[in-house]
Amino acid sequence: MKLNIAVLPGDGIGPEIMTQALNVTKAVSDKFGHELTYKEAVVGACAIDATGNPYPEETHELCMNSDAVLFGAIGDPKYDNDPNAKVRPEQGLLNMRKKLGLYGNIRPVMTFPSLIHKSPLRSDLVEGADFVCIRELTGGMYFGRPQGRSEDGNTAYDTCVYTRDEIERVLHLAYKFAGQRRKKLTVVDKANVIATSRLWRQIAQEIAPQYPDIETDFLFVDNAAMRIIQWPKSFDVMVTENMFGDILTDEASVITGSMGLLPSASIGLHTSLFEPIHGSYPQAAGKDIANPLAMILSAALMFEYSFNLNEEGAMIREAVNASLEAGIVTEDIADGGKIYKLSEVGEWITEYIK
Amino acid sequence: MKLNIAVLPGDGIGPEIMTQALNVTKAVSDKFGHELTYKEAVVGACAIDATGNPYPEETHELCMNSDAVLFGAIGDPKYDNDPNAKVRPEQGLLNMRKKLGLYGNIRPVMTFPSLIHKSPLRSDLVEGADFVCIRELTGGMYFGRPQGRSEDGNTAYDTCVYTRDEIERVLHLAYKFAGQRRKKLTVVDKANVIATSRLWRQIAQEIAPQYPDIETDFLFVDNAAMRIIQWPKSFDVMVTENMFGDILTDEASVITGSMGLLPSASIGLHTSLFEPIHGSYPQAAGKDIANPLAMILSAALMFEYSFNLNEEGAMIREAVNASLEAGIVTEDIADGGKIYKLSEVGEWITEYIK
Ligand SMILES: CC(C)[C@H](C(=O)O)[C@@H](O)C(=O)O
Numbered sequence: 009m010k011l012n013i014a015v016l017p018g019d020g021i022g023p024e025i026m027t028q029a030l031n032v033t034k035a036v037s038d039k040f041g042h043e044l045t046y047k048e049a050v051v052g053a054c055a056i057d058a059t060g061n062p063y064p065e066e067t068h069e070l071c072m073n074s075d076a077v078l079f080g081a082i083g084d085p086k087y088d089n090d091p092n093a094k095v096r097p098e099q100g101l102l103n104m105r106k107k108l109g110l111y112g113n114i115r116p117v118m119t120f121p122s123l124i125h126k127s128p129l130r131s132d133l134v135e136g137a138d139f140v141c142i143r144e145l146t147g148g149m150y151f152g153r154p155q156g157r158s159e160d161g162n163t164a165y166d167t168c169v170y171t172r173d174e175i176e177r178v179l180h181l182a183y184k185f186a187g188q189r190r191k192k193l194t195v196v197d198k199a200n201v202i203a204t205s206r207l208w209r210q211i212a213q214e215i216a217p218q219y220p221d222i223e224t225d226f227l228f229v230d231n232a233a234m235r236i237i238q239w240p241k242s243f244d245v246m247v248t249e250n251m252f253g254d255i256l257t258d259e260a261s262v263i264t265g266s267m268g269l270l271p272s273a274s275i276g277l278h279t280s281l282f283e284p285i286h287g288s289y290p291q292a293a294g295k296d297i298a299n300p301l302a303m304i305l306s307a308a309l310m311f312e313y314s315f316n317l318n319e320e321g322a323m324i325r326e327a328v329n330a331s332l333e334a335g336i337v338t339e340d341i342a343d344g345g346k347i348y349k350l351s352e353v354g355e356w357i358t359e360y361i362k
Numbered sequence: 363m364k365l366n367i368a369v370l371p372g373d374g375i376g377p378e379i380m381t382q383a384l385n386v387t388k389a390v391s392d393k394f395g396h397e398l399t400y401k402e403a404v405v406g407a408c409a410i411d412a413t414g415n416p417y418p419e420e421t422h423e424l425c426m427n428s429d430a431v432l433f434g435a436i437g438d439p440k441y442d443n444d445p446n447a448k449v450r451p452e453q454g455l456l457n458m459r460k461k462l463g464l465y466g467n468i469r470p471v472m473t474f475p476s477l478i479h480k481s482p483l484r485s486d487l488v489e490g491a492d493f494v495c496i497r498e499l500t501g502g503m504y505f506g507r508p509q510g511r512s513e514d515g516n517t518a519y520d521t522c523v524y525t526r527d528e529i530e531r532v533l534h535l536a537y538k539f540a541g542q543r544r545k546k547l548t549v550v551d552k553a554n555v556i557a558t559s560r561l562w563r564q565i566a567q568e569i570a571p572q573y574p575d576i577e578t579d580f581l582f583v584d585n586a587a588m589r590i591i592q593w594p595k596s597f598d599v600m601v602t603e604n605m606f607g608d609i610l611t612d613e614a615s616v617i618t619g620s621m622g623l624l625p626s627a628s629i630g631l632h633t634s635l636f637e638p639i640h641g642s643y644p645q646a647a648g649k650d651i652a653n654p655l656a657m658i659l660s661a662a663l664m665f666e667y668s669f670n671l672n673e674e675g676a677m678i679r680e681a682v683n684a685s686l687e688a689g690i691v692t693e694d695i696a697d698g699g700k701i702y703k704l705s706e707v708g709e710w711i712t713e714y715i716k
């Protein structure tokens with residue numbers, strides 16, 4: 009199979025972890041006889057530095073012409089904490105999401121037995137937790153207009169907008185996932201207060217009968233924020249709008265104790281994108297110490313979701329689990345044991361696959 | 363001192379817990395020689411049943427003429443899960459907040475040593491956690507207009523609006539609390555994405571120099587959702603806008619393991635209101651089994667915040683702690699020990715005070 013991918017390492021530790029994920033991707037492609045072609049491009053702070061634009065047109069072209077995008081991380085302290093800065097790396101991220109139509113962000117929340125003790129939750133609550141958060145990624149307050157200030161600057165406003173089409177496509181995506189899993193979908197909204205949530209709930213109620221084997225339930229966002237902590241095992245697939253999803257997916261990811269290992273996928277209209285959920289970790293950049301596993305597992309998601317190559321994805325997962333069991337791990341999870349470098353972990357996994 | 367209060371028991375377990383909180387309030391008033399006068403009124407589902415309006419004008423008048431409002435809980439299953447119902451109990455709640463100008467909702471997050479093992483978090487993370495969440499309660503998406511649907515019904519929109527005045531008054535309230543505590547204020551927003559948050563951050567940065575002894579820091583809402591779980595002890599006072607506050611305060615309250623014990627206060631322009639953070643718990647209504655402690659501790663907050671009567675508040679807290687230590691507790695926290703009824707717990711506390 010021809011695998012044509014765009015590679016956007018981004019900022020901070022992005023380039024280092026990407027090198028390893030690419031090596032793993034090559035090793036798997038070779039092993040299974042796929043023809044891998046890829047090109048790199050800039051995004052984020054490094055793109056601002058190089059071109060003035062955090063998501064340059066060339067980068068966009070490259071992504072549009074790819075079957076999948078591997079994405080590292082963006083963000084640089086020099087652009088942070090200045091809410092009035094003209095150009096910010098995050099704008100690149102938001103532009104990219106919008107222009108590529110990345111409407112569904114998927115975050116599997118899974119635990120790794122060897123890391124359960126790192127969870128802030130009591131082990132009995134989190135052990136075996138295994139659910140998928142799906143966040144609508146191109147609508148809501150992130151993109152609704154008008155957004156801005158009154159003339160005197162003393163009133164600010166944002167708009168949350170959702171159309172039927174936007175809601176339907178991400179709900180169908182969520183039902184598809186639920187159908188392949190434990191057949192339970194939780195729609196999270198605030199239908200007791202806001203109009204967009206009432207539309208979400210109405211459409212979900214309309215669509216639900218098309219999936220008779222899937223149980224649909226509804227949860228207000230404040231209750232969801234509690235239930236994620238109190239009873240994470242009660243979830244199978246959760247779906248919600250952009251801003252609620254921003255909050256809940258981050259909350260859900262820390263309960264596992266394995267933040268540095270969690271990958272994500274953003275399913276798009278034109279291509280799909282795969283990235284670790286962690287950030288650019290600037291303090292570790294260039295030091296060869298960050299954890300490459302989330303990036304490597306993002307490559308596994310790419311094989312599975314973009315190319316339907318499940319064996320290839322499974323092989324990457326197996327290699328990652330083997331590295332954990334063998335204790336070939338970076339300092340964040342070494343726990344008093346031997347500490348390996350980022351590149352050593354990546355190379356071990358690549359060798360394992362070969 | 364004259365204490366003129368309005369009493370709104372509301373729905374579900376509201377009336378039962380209110381009876382106990384009122385008895386405690388009377389006992390404390392007697393003991394300290396205060397002159398307590400109070401009147402009751404309806405709100406919520408019971409008000410819809412009685413008058414068609416979840417927050418009737420008489421109830422509003424009563425509150426406006428009071429120095430403080432004791433509030434039980436509202437909500438009834440018969441009005442739930444029907445997003446298109448014309449009148450909902452929640453509307454009463456929102457009207458009440460808006461008309462009374464209850465701009466600052468305050469939720470102390472505290473742990474009780476005897477209940478730490480009920481926390482979903484590892485004890486070492488939550489033991490000693492002690493912070494205050496302040497949620498703006500009369501602005502943002504809850505009240506912003508326009509809100510509604512396009513003519514064809516296929517597009518829905520909400521508006522989030524904040525004015526300088528709304529932001530300033532709740533920030534000053536938060537600084538006041540921080541000044542009386544560990545002198546650290548965390549302002550939670552999403553200034554990297556939305557305009558209202560950028561106004562919040564700008565105003566907080568302008569105000570901060572007026573409080574030179576208080577350390578102000580900023581946190582994005584998604585990070586806050588993680589930090590509440592990972593490191594609750596890092597917070598002293600947290601302040602945020604209405605919708606973020608709805609989500610984060612609920613999240614923060616479950617980490618303690620003592621949901622049934624947590625009180626809250628809503629500081630207003632015309633009067634202030636005190637209520638347990640738990641809901642109307644309809645399954646337990648009339649059974650004399652619910653936990654009255656959150657309602658009783660809300661009365662303690664009333665003495666402290668509305669009347670500046672700190673000794674009186676402290677006496678209620680002392681009595682509540684004594685009941686916990688003596689194991690005079692309802693089934694939700696009995697943990698295999700003897701189970702007392704709601705009324706027995708309330709009476710024990712009232713006797714203790716007398
Ligand atoms: C950086 C920021 C704009 C972004 C978001 O809010 O979507 C981030 O928090 C994320 O979740 O990917």
Ligand SMILES: CC(C)[C@H](C(=O)O)[C@@H](O)C(=O)O
Nearest residue numbers: 200201230452453455456608
């Ligand atoms: C019932 C609902 C309207 C309300 C809110 O969202 O404010 C509740 O969740 C709360 O936090 O008091």
